Structure formats: C-alpha cells, structure tokens
Amino acid sequence: MMRNLLLKLVVISVLLAVLLPSSLTTQAAGTTESVIYGGGPFYSGGTATMNELRASGYTTVMLWTIHVNSNGDLVYNDQLVVSNGQYVGNAAWPGQLATLKQAPTSVKRLEISVGSAAVRDFENIKNLVASQGTGTSSVLYRNFQALKNAIGADAVSFDNEDLYDVSSTVAFGNMLAGLGFKITLCPYTNTSYWQSVKSQLGTKVDRVYLQVYDGGAGNNPATWSNVLGMTVMPGLDSKTASGGNTPAQVSTKMANWKVSAGITGGFIWYYDAMLANPSGGSAADYAAAINNALGTINGGSLTTDGxxxxxxxxxxxxxxxxxxxxxxxxxxxxxxxxxxxxxxxxxxxxxxxxxxxxxxxxxxxxxxxxxxxxxxxxxxxxxxxxxxxxxxxxxxxxxxxxxxxxxxxxxxxxxxxxxxxxxxxxxxxxxxxxxxx
Incomplete structure (x- = not known):
C-alpha cells in the first residue's frame, strides 16, 4: 500500500475472544462488500483476532502482504511461510484462518495481497516468469499452490507499485487463476498499465480496489471505473496521529461515492494502525462506517423515503x-x-x-x-x-x-x-x- 516504510508494530494480542451468539447473523449476504487489510496481527493475533474479525461486520479479510523473494519464497511481512513448494509457516495459522468463515460470521472471503511500496515483488515475479515460466514445475506455481492448499485463500490481490510490466503480470494472473484464485487489482496510479492487465485477464479479475489516500488521495472512483470497465471499490486509511480518516469521515466519503460513482463496496487500510491508535476507532467502527453508508444487507435498506x-x-x-x-x-x-x-x-x-x-x-x-x-x-x-x-x-x-x-x-x-x-x-x-x- 502507499507507505514509504512498512509499518512494523509490536502487537499485544487480544486476551479475550469476542462472544458470537448463535442467533446473530452479522451483515447478511448482499451485493455490498467491506474489506479490511491487516498485517502482522493477522498472523500473530491467534484465535482472539480471528473472532474479532468474524464479529466485525467485514465481508472480506485481506492478508497484507505476501512478498515474493528472488528465489520464489513467499514471505508474509517478515515471516517465511512457503519455500520450495512447502508450507513452512506457523502450523496453527491455517486452522485459525479457517475459522474466519465459520458461522456466525460476517466474513465470506479471504484474500492474499502481493506487493506494496518500495519492494521488488513484481520485479522478482517478472524474473521468475522469464527464467522458469508458470508451469506446474515452476517455483511460482508450486509455492502459490502450497499457500492455497494451506490457508484456502479465495483470491490474490495485485498491489503492484514497483514494476509495471504487463506481460509478466498477466502471466502471473493466468497462473493463479489456473490454481483456482480470483484476481483483484489494487491501483493508485498508472491507469494504462492497470487497464491493460484488466483487459487481458478479463473475467478472472472480479474486483478492483482503488487506493484513495496517500499517493492516490486525488483519485476519482468514477473515473477509474470508467477506465477499467468495472465499478471500483475505493479504500481509505484509518485515523492515525499523523492523518487518516475517522469512521464518520469514511461514512461520509463512501456515501458520497455511492451517489457519484455507484460504488457497492469499499476497504479500510489498515488493522495494524487501528491497534496502534485505538482512540481513532475500532475495526468494527470502520466496518459499520462502510456498511451503513452503502446499505449492505440483502441489497440495501428499505428505509429510504418514509x-x-x-x-x-x-x-x-x-x-x-x-x-x-x-x-x-x-x-x-x-x-x-x-x-x-x-x-x-x-x-x-x-x-x-x-x-x-x-x-x-x-x-x-x-x-x-x-x-x-x-x-x-x-x-x-x-x-x-x-x-x-x-x-x-x-x-x-x-x-x-x-x-x-x-x-x-x-x-x-x-x-x-x-x-x-x-x-x-x-x-x-x-x-x-x-x-x-
């Protein structure tokens, strides 16, 4: 995402799991989606964090971020999780992630984000595609297959901010689609690159997450939707000591984009910062800000003109x-x-x-x-x-x-x-x- 430095926070795990009554259906399925990005706490927070996410109101959890090393190893932030076609991460993590979709829960989808600012992930992907291709024997194929088998993610999101090479990105996307992943895009600049990737991958891309903060703060969701031929899901950053958006500001902006751009979903960047600045709002606060602004449940609220x-x-x-x-x-x-x-x-x-x-x-x-x-x-x-x-x-x-x-x-x-x-x-x-x- 748009950060000069990757935030590395020491997270104190939540000590008490959130009570999830069986009578509760949190944000029943509809056409609107709310997405939360999270880093280290989604790996180290254990069952308590999973329970918080299940009760939060978000429909999608985004694991930010998977780095692709030059040898093809997959690293979740600074934790090695896949090497040489084998899952080598925390043995408890796959089982913890599996609980996210267990009822009662709001979560329907788990995604992996690849890339970020100031890294070489997509350069490494380009070099690996050039040297090994994307066939079943390639390290990229074997490692992403191992990751999918371990954690059951539904999609891979491209947060490419280091090398805008269309051909290798499309080859990578086709490989992932062959493994059963959906592809999502997360642009903030370089519309021609993203337009080409979207066009060539076609229906394999089922969402576009548009960064509307930091370097993408001036982005217009309506403009990007028109360019990419798909209604984007804009994202905002949570409140921090140096800036960001409060839940009330998120609600207002999402509601305005619903009118101006016809959006039906949005995302929040990101959980780690919420933990570091609890006075700015909880994960559930931000989920409610999106969900209430866009009318998430069963296609939207009936209460519009009474x-x-x-x-x-x-x-x-x-x-x-x-x-x-x-x-x-x-x-x-x-x-x-x-x-x-x-x-x-x-x-x-x-x-x-x-x-x-x-x-x-x-x-x-x-x-x-x-x-x-x-x-x-x-x-x-x-x-x-x-x-x-x-x-x-x-x-x-x-x-x-x-x-x-x-x-x-x-x-x-x-x-x-x-x-x-x-x-x-x-x-x-x-x-x-x-x-x-």
Missing amino acids: TVTASASGSPAGEEKEKAFDGSAATKWLIFANNGWLQYQFGGGAQKVAKSYSITSANDFPARDPKSWTLQGSNNAATWTTLDTRSGETFASRFLTKTYTIPNTTAYAYYRLSVTANNGGAELQIAEIGLYP
Whole structure:
C-alpha cells in the first residue's frame, strides 16, 4: 500500500475472544462488500483476532502482504511461510484462518495481497516468469499452490507499485487463476498499465480496489471505473496521529461515492494502525462506517423515503428520531428515558416485506445501548404483529451492527422497534436501524 516504510508494530494480542451468539447473523449476504487489510496481527493475533474479525461486520479479510523473494519464497511481512513448494509457516495459522468463515460470521472471503511500496515483488515475479515460466514445475506455481492448499485463500490481490510490466503480470494472473484464485487489482496510479492487465485477464479479475489516500488521495472512483470497465471499490486509511480518516469521515466519503460513482463496496487500510491508535476507532467502527453508508444487507435498506415517529420527543439537537434512519452510523437518536419505541412508515402508503433488520450501537455510553426489545409490523399503526423479540443483547464495540433475520412474509406499512430495557443507563441511544427485504 502507499507507505514509504512498512509499518512494523509490536502487537499485544487480544486476551479475550469476542462472544458470537448463535442467533446473530452479522451483515447478511448482499451485493455490498467491506474489506479490511491487516498485517502482522493477522498472523500473530491467534484465535482472539480471528473472532474479532468474524464479529466485525467485514465481508472480506485481506492478508497484507505476501512478498515474493528472488528465489520464489513467499514471505508474509517478515515471516517465511512457503519455500520450495512447502508450507513452512506457523502450523496453527491455517486452522485459525479457517475459522474466519465459520458461522456466525460476517466474513465470506479471504484474500492474499502481493506487493506494496518500495519492494521488488513484481520485479522478482517478472524474473521468475522469464527464467522458469508458470508451469506446474515452476517455483511460482508450486509455492502459490502450497499457500492455497494451506490457508484456502479465495483470491490474490495485485498491489503492484514497483514494476509495471504487463506481460509478466498477466502471466502471473493466468497462473493463479489456473490454481483456482480470483484476481483483484489494487491501483493508485498508472491507469494504462492497470487497464491493460484488466483487459487481458478479463473475467478472472472480479474486483478492483482503488487506493484513495496517500499517493492516490486525488483519485476519482468514477473515473477509474470508467477506465477499467468495472465499478471500483475505493479504500481509505484509518485515523492515525499523523492523518487518516475517522469512521464518520469514511461514512461520509463512501456515501458520497455511492451517489457519484455507484460504488457497492469499499476497504479500510489498515488493522495494524487501528491497534496502534485505538482512540481513532475500532475495526468494527470502520466496518459499520462502510456498511451503513452503502446499505449492505440483502441489497440495501428499505428505509429510504418514509416518516419516522417515536415515543418521546425532546431529543438534543442533532440527535432527533430521524437520525436512526439516515444511513449513517456517525449520527444517532437519543431520548432521556431508558425505554421507548421508534416507528417507520414507508412513503406513499407502500407496504413492504422486511425479512431482516439491524441495530447499530452508538455506544458513546454502553449503558445507553438497547438490551431488550420487540420488532412489530402493522398496516394501520393500531393493530400490531410481533415479528421478533430479543432480551439480554449486548454490543461489544462502538458502531457495531447486529443483524437479525425474521420469518416474515407479510408486507407492512409500519415497522416499530419497542425497546423495553437498555443496558442500565438513564438514556436510550441508537445510531442506526435498518430494515431489509
């Protein structure tokens, strides 16, 4: 990625695994994707880190980065993982990674990133292709086959920032596709190179991750989508002491790109920096920023043009009832009571079937989080049908989104969330509520 120096952080592993209740379906499958890049902690963090990622809301985990040495050895940051066609890394790592997709989880896909700034990975790839080719006996083929067999990654992402050679990149991509990998591209500059690679690899490329920070800060997702013939997924860096984006800024930018460029996904760079600067926001905070901005669940929220009513008025300025349905986790609804209800009526008298719903914690004060509630539907706002009941719910982190499926086949004009208890505070606060088809 766009860094002059590779960040090498000493990471203190998370001591407690995140509780993952079996009733929870985090970010149910839809058309939108959210991706998190991570380095050393994804190797050394163990089960606790895997559990955090499973509960985070991201749909894709990106292992950044695999370096290709001149002899073909594969090194994950500074850890040798594959040599001479054999996996030689941490014996526990493949099993830990395998848990990422085990339900309940938001993660559907695992990718390997190859390359970064100020390295020679793609130069080494070019030389290896020239000397050995990409056949089954070549070291590139044998080593990437061994890595796939060990960790079961779904795709390889090209973060080429050292040598823009089209022919060797395409040969490498065709080899990886033959091994069963999807190919993703991660450009920030040199559009002609990426256009040629995308054109020649064709449908083997199923995603483009566009860097919109550091050297790529001036990139326009709409322009790159037009050049590459594929809607890109823009990425932003997390907040650090020297710059970056807060979750609220990520939410705003992603929402704007949804309008201007039609994006349906985005990525965050990167987990290591979040650990180094916890006050800037957690991994779940950034996932929620993308997911809520783009409407991730089951093709997007139903709540786009309706009317909101509530059991209580007198919310502080900027925290009115409508803030719970504005598509942004950065805003929130607050009332000065420990229980209450919030009701949504579809515009134009429409009746719609909601098969799942989500609640995003504001978590400014955990005691304000909802704990017990019912979801109801009605067509006259007088007679209500209970669709779901929850009790004893907790939210592990700020902006965490929990999504619940409901066995509903009836179309309703009104949906009401009635919170009967919060987590012990004097106020009730919710960042976002979503209803999904």
